[in-house]
Amino acid sequence: xxxxxxxxxxxxxxxxxxxxxxxxxxxxxxxxxxxxxxxxxxxxxxxxxxxxxxxxxxxxxxxxxxxxxxxxxxxxxxxxxxxxxxxxxxxxxxxxxxxxxxxxxxxxxxxxxxxxxxxxxxxxxxxxxxxxxxxxxxxxxxxxxxxxxxxxxxxxxxxxxxxxxxxxxxxxxxxxxxxxxxxxxxxxxxxxxxxxxxxxxxxxxxxxxxxxxxxxxxxxxxxxxxxxxxxxxxxxxxxxxxxxxxxxxxxxxxxxxxxxxxxxxxxxxxxxxxxxxxxxxxxxxxxxxxxxxxxxxxxxxxxxxxxxxxxxxxxxxxxxxxxxxxxxxxxxxxxxxxxxxxxxxxxxxxxxxxxxxxxxxxxxxxxxxxxxxxxxxxxxxxxxxxxxxxxxxxxxxxxxxxxxxxxxxxxxxxxxxxxxxxxxxxxxxxxxxxxxxxxxxxxxxxxxxxxxxxxxxxxxxxxxxxxxxxxxxxxxxxxxxxxxxxxxxxxxxxxxxxxxxxxxxxxxxxxxxxxxxxxxxxxxxxxxxxxxxxxxxxxxxxxxxxxxxxxxxxxxxxxxxxxxxxxxxxxxxxxxxxxxxxxxxxxxxxxxxxxxxxxxxxxxxxxxxxxxxxxxxxxxxxxxxxxxxxxxxxxxxxxxxxxxxxxxxxxxxxxxxxxxxxxxxxxxxxxxxxxxxxxxxxxxxxxxxxxxxxxxxxxxxxxxxxxxxx
Amino acid sequence: xxxxxxxxxxxxxxxxxxxxxxxxxxxxxxxxxxxxxxxxxxxxxxxxx
Numbered sequence: 001x002x003x004x005x006x007x008x009x010x011x012x013x014x015x016x017x018x019x020x021x022x023x024x025x026x027x028x029x030x031x032x033x034x035x036x037x038x039x040x041x042x043x044x045x046x047x048x049x050x051x052x053x054x055x056x057x058x059x060x061x062x063x064x065x066x067x068x069x070x071x072x073x074x075x076x077x078x079x080x081x082x083x084x085x086x087x088x089x090x091x092x093x094x095x096x097x098x099x100x101x102x103x104x105x106x107x108x109x110x111x112x113x114x115x116x117x118x119x120x121x122x123x124x125x126x127x128x129x130x131x132x133x134x135x136x137x138x139x140x141x142x143x144x145x146x147x148x149x150x151x152x153x154x155x156x157x158x159x160x161x162x163x164x165x166x167x168x169x170x171x172x173x174x175x176x177x178x179x180x181x182x183x184x185x186x187x188x189x190x191x192x193x194x195x196x197x198x199x200x201x202x203x204x205x206x207x208x209x210x211x212x213x214x215x216x217x218x219x220x221x222x223x224x225x226x227x228x229x230x231x232x233x234x235x236x237x238x239x240x241x242x243x244x245x246x247x248x249x250x251x252x253x254x255x256x257x258x259x260x261x262x263x264x265x266x267x268x269x270x271x272x273x274x275x276x277x278x279x280x281x282x283x284x285x286x287x288x289x290x291x292x293x294x295x296x297x298x299x300x301x302x303x304x305x306x307x308x309x310x311x312x313x314x315x316x317x318x319x320x321x322x323x324x325x326x327x328x329x330x331x332x333x334x335x336x337x338x339x340x341x342x343x344x345x346x347x348x349x350x351x352x353x354x355x356x357x358x359x360x361x362x363x364x365x366x367x368x369x370x371x372x373x374x375x376x377x378x379x380x381x382x383x384x385x386x387x388x389x390x391x392x393x394x395x396x397x398x399x400x401x402x403x404x405x406x407x408x409x410x411x412x413x414x415x416x417x418x419x420x421x422x423x424x425x426x427x428x429x430x431x432x433x434x435x436x437x438x439x440x441x442x443x444x445x446x447x448x449x450x451x452x453x454x455x456x457x458x459x460x461x462x463x464x465x466x467x468x469x470x471x472x473x474x475x476x477x478x479x480x481x482x483x484x485x486x487x488x489x490x491x492x493x494x495x496x497x498x499x500x501x502x503x504x505x506x507x508x509x510x511x512x513x514x515x516x517x518x519x520x521x522x523x524x525x526x527x528x529x530x531x532x533x534x535x536x537x538x539x540x541x542x543x544x545x546x547x548x549x550x551x552x553x554x555x556x557x558x559x560x561x562x563x564x565x566x567x568x569x570x571x572x573x574x575x576x577x578x579x580x581x582x583x584x585x586x587x588x589x590x591x592x593x594x595x596x597x598x599x600x601x602x603x604x605x606x607x608x609x610x611x612x613x614x615x616x617x618x619x620x621x622x623x624x625x626x627x628x629x630x631x632x633x634x635x636x637x638x639x640x641x642x643x644x645x646x647x648x649x650x651x652x653x654x655x656x657x658x659x660x661x662x663x664x665x666x667x668x669x670x671x672x673x674x675x676x677x678x679x680x681x682x683x684x685x686x687x688x689x690x691x692x693x694x695x696x697x698x699x700x701x702x703x704x705x706x707x708x709x710x
Numbered sequence: 711x712x713x714x715x716x717x718x719x720x721x722x723x724x725x726x727x728x729x730x731x732x733x734x735x736x737x738x739x740x741x742x743x744x745x746x747x748x749x750x751x752x753x754x755x756x757x758x759x
Contacts, residue, residue, distance in 0.1 A: 068739050340738040390738050621744075628740025651736055660729035662742035 044171035046131040047179070048100035049079060049124065052171035056155055058083070058090045063101020064120075065111040065361050066094075066203060067391035068625075069680045070618035073201045074117055075124055077614050081193045082128030082186060083135075085167070086155035092202045097367045097383045109364030112396050112508065114581035114678025117614050121676050122185070129183040131174070138174040139165045188612060188673060197616045203387070215359035215386040216418070218346040223414040224253055224265040226407050227272045227423070231261060233285040233644035234428060234504055238262055242280040249275040258406050260399070265411055269418055285644055288502045293640040296501040297331060300435035303456030304329065308497030309473030311455075311483045315491035320450040322441025326531050328524060330438070331705040332516035333638035335431035335509055336424065336654060341389020343424055347404035348414040353380030354405060359388035361396040365466070369398050373405045392629070393508035397429050425654050426646040430639055431509030432458040433501075436482065436520045441491070446532030448543060451489045453482050453520070456497040460513075463506045469498070477508070481517030481685060486550050486579065487525065487543035502641070510629055514580045514685035519634070519706060522576035522689030527702060536693060537563050537575050549609050550577055552670050553584040556607035560668050561588035571602060574693030576686040582677030583610035584670075587627065587686040589663075591694035599695050599708060601631060601663040604687065609670035610677040619679050620667040626683025627665055632657040634688035636707050713749050721753045 043051040043059065051059040060076035072092045080090050095101045101109045105119040132152055139157035140147040142165065149160045155167045193199055206212035231237060241262055243255035251271025256263050262279055266272035345358040347370075354374045360366055363383040371378040388395050404417035419427060434457035441450030460477040461467040469475055474483075474496040483494045509515055529539035537558050544551040554577040558564075563573065570592045577586035590603040606623050613619050636655035640647045648654040667683075688706065696702050716723055716731035723731070728746050737745065 338738060340736070621741075624743065625740035628742070629738075656736045656738060657742075658736070659732045659742045659745065665743060 044175040046134065046171060046175055047127055048098070049127045050083070050131050052167050054168045054171070056086065056089050056166050056168035058085050058155070058167070059093050060090060061093050061095045063095040063098070063109055064103070064116050065359070065363070065385055065388055065391065065395075067111070067359070067361070067388035067395065069116070069622060070201060070615065071111065071116045072203050073199070073618065074614045075120060076202060077193050077199060078117075078120060078124035079128040079131075081191055082125045083132045084152035084154065084192075085128075087193060087199065089155060090202070094385050097363050097381075102364065108362070110362040110396065111391070112361050112393060114583075114680040114682065116680075117676045118582055118678055121614075125185050126183065129185055130179050133180045133183050134174040134177050135167055135170045137177050137180075138170040142170070142173070195613050195616065199615055199617070201618070207387075212387050214341050214389050215344045215346070215357060216341055216389070218357040218386065218416065220346065220348065220414040223346065223416055224267065224411055225269045225272050226263050226265045226404070226415050226417045227269070227276050227420065228258070228261040228263045228403065228417070229276050229279050229281060230423065230427065231283055231285070233283070233288050233291070234502055235286040235288050236644075237284045237286065238281050239284040240282045245278040245280065246275040249278055251275075254411060255279070256407070256410050258403070258410075260403060263403075263407055265407060265415060272418075273420065288644045291502045291641045291644045293333075293642070296433060296641065297435065299501050300331070300433060300456045300499050301329065303497035303499040304435045304437040304454045306497060307454045307495040308456070309495060311472070311474040311479045311494040311496050313493050317450060317452050317491045317493035320441055320491040322449050323444040324442040324531055325439060325450070326527055327437070327439045328527060328702075328704055329435060330520040330523065331435045332433060332519060333640065333706060334433045334504070334506075335515075335633055335637045336639055336648070337390070337392040337394035337429070337509055338424065338651075338654060338656070339388070339390030339392060339394055342421060343394070343400045343419040343427075344417060345400040345404035346414060346416040347401065347408040349374050349405060349409040349412075353382065354408075355382040355384065356401055356405065357384040357386055358401050358404075359386045359391075359395060360401060361388070361391050361393070362398065366398055366401045370401060370405050373402055374409055392510040393512070394429060397507055399427075399429070421651070422649045425639075425649050428505040429507035430504065431512075431515055432460060432478075432506040434478070434516045434520075436517070438520065438524045440524060440528040440531070442528065442532050446534055448487065448489045448528055448532070450491045451485060451487070452493040453485075454495045454497065455479050455482060455517070456499045457516075458500050458504065458506045459498050460506055460508060462498075464508075473498070477513040479513065479517065481514035481578065481580065482521045484579065485521055486547045487540070488546055489543065510626065511580055511681040511684040514578060514681075515630070515633070515688075516706070518576065518578040518580070518685035519688040519692065522578065522686065523692050523702070523704070526574070526689070526693045526696065530696075535564070540575070540577065549584045549670075550579060553577055553586040553607045553609045556668055556670055557586035557588050557605055560607065560666065561590070561605035563588060570698070572694050572697035574690045574695070574697055576689035576693065578682070578685040580678075580682045580685055581680070583608055583679060583682040584677075585609075585623065585682040585686055587683075587690040589687065589690040589694045591691055591698060593695055593698040597699075599635070599691060601661075601691055603664040603666070604631075604690070605666045605668070606683060606686075607668045607670060608679075608682060609672055610679050610682065611672045611674040612676050613669060614676065616669055619669060622679045623667045623683035624665045626681060627687045628657055628662070630684035630687035631663075631691065634691055634707060635709050638707050713745070713752070717749065717753050717756060721756055723749060723753060
């Protein structure tokens with residue numbers, strides 16, 4: 001999921017190429033073109049991403065998954081901008097799996113890593129611009145005029161003479177033209193939609209009226225609903241199963257053992273759940289029967305003490321002799337994603353292939369995986385991507401789609417596999433725990449001269465099953481947010497020690513490694529500022545002289561939060577700045593701490609430099625969302641183990657922030673003409689350290705272990 | 711449903727009223743401030759009706 005800059009060969013994928021069948025597409029060879037044409041009906045298929053109806057309705061086909069982050073609005077905006085479309089006539093449609101929709105940053109069709117706008121900023125604009133050129137050419141041909149005498153405005157081609165034709169009138173003719181190879185994209189100064197607030201989301205009405213279909217809303221005739229009894233201890237197996245009572249539950253149709261556990265298939269969820277409750281299973285707990293959080297902490301702490309593979313080395317940390325040296329050990333726990341829509345997938349294994357309906361972030365890989373599960377060709381796997389009721393990385397994992405497909409194959413019927421809240425909370429795929437030991441050194445003037453960090457954590461790369469640790473042995477997700485320490489410190493040394501307590505399945509969690517490493521680094525920099533007797537904002541600022549965009553975000557947040565000015569009695573500020581997923585985000589938290597040590601976050605002021613924006617309203621909402629996500633984890637989030645079992649199960653013991661705890665949030669965007677950065681994740685990393693630093697300012701007590709409430 | 715019940719009793723709820731009525735609802739996407747604003751908007755538009 002690492003975001004790589006788009007290279008020229010990736011851009012080649014947008015090379016214009018004609019295909020057989022009368023229609024023309026912008027894109028590349030498109031095996032599914034016939035399907036698109038069929039779906040288009042009377043609409044003209046201008047390219048893989050765009051259809052125009054005679055009544056001027058424009059349909060943008062989007063291959064990315066909408067999980068609330070706004071991609072089903074941002075992608076159409078990119079196309080509409082260069083097309084000069086009438087935005088009020090633009091609608092969006094979810095694409096199937098097709099090469100046309102490969103995420104240029106990942107090289108697979110998937111949504112995550114805050115890549116949507118970064119990856120599609122140019123290709124989708126080019127798709128719009130190419131279509132616009134074809135519509136102009138069609139108009140010019142109709143008028144026997146010169147294309148250079150035509151311009152476009154809000155869905156119309158207009159000739160200098162004043163003649164007009166709408167895109168709907170021109171679409172059929174335009175679709176038959178050869179797409180131009182090189183179209184000029186707009187100068188950002190010419191943008192009508194991009195970067196301007198006020199463009200409403202395309203999914204709001206469907207979601208407000210309940211018409212939007214999420215995975216859990218899928219019902220097929222003859223469908224069975226399945227739940228699985230999972231081993232209570234990770235790595236455990238069912239030694240014996242007595243399913244007599246389960247099968248006696250009304251509505252239960254089948255009980256089967258599959259690799260992940262014992263599945264109960266029934267006429268509906270409740271019957272399946274009652275059937276599962278009635279199962280009598282003797283579990284073989286395997287090697288993890290005594291796994292405990294205490295043991296995990298010890299293992300990680302020992303790993304951090306011993307050190308490991310060198311991730312970065314500058315100057316000579318060992319030889320440095322600072323006037324003042326501080327040391328600290330920090331710890332972060334495992335975390336569950338806890339998407340609000342319970343995980344689910346509906347699968348139907350038929351004679352000639354597989355069809356699934358799933359709110360998934362990774363429909364491209366799912367197609368390949370399911371072709372293996374069902375023993376069919378990838379082209380025989382049809383993925384219907386539904387709306388996702390939250391993703392946060394969890395819906396990148398294939399376990400629900402594999403489980404549903406395995407069960408449908410066994411049952412010979414469509415099967416909807418549903419995870420209860422408890423199944424989800426106890427279902428692993430966690431943000432890995434980490435222990436990190438750091439040292440910092442200051443010279444006699446309080447200037448930082450030394451920073452070292454030894455990170456110990458499980459490897460997401462290895463756990464992902466689609467990546468491997470690189471030859472240097474450093475997991476990029478294990479160290480991101482700390483290895484890239486931006487502060488100008490001459491002696492700097494980072495090590496990574498891979499530790500796999502219980503061989504637990506770990507996974508990508510919104511902002512991934514930054515979610516804990518930024519807490520470690522930005523808290524420890526605060527400790528260094530305090531040790532130097534300096535203001536934490538000024539201390540950071542002085543070390544960011546060579547990092548203008550870090551500095552810009554930091555300064556804007558401080559300015560908007562009135563850093564240094566008085567606050568009401570008992571309220572204190574903390575600050576943090578983090579670069580992640582191509583964007584720089586600084587946050588100032590205003591916090592008071594009650595006599596029992598409970599923090600109250602009153603206000604968060606954020607400043608983000610994410611380059612040029614597509615939809616600044618969505619940018620602000622994403623930062624606010626990311627702050628709530630990070631604040632929830634910072635205050636409450638922890639998955640702990642005792643006797644091999646996960647101790648948390650539902651929202652009563654895996655707490656979410658509630659409305660009465662919600663701070664006021666202000667988001668400021670740094671004006672920029674740079675290429676866009678990501679926006680789904682960068683708001684999450686700074687909030688935990690900003691709040692922890694404010695708590696330190698309030699109490700003088702440094703909290704080095706998450707969650708902040710213990 | 712919680713918001714509707716609140717507005718049925720109180721067309722112009724304060725932030726504290728909204729917090730009290732809505733704290734049983736969990737939002738994972740972080741839209742609490744927007745929910746507050748939406749409840750106030752809905753109350754204001756219902757007043758005119």
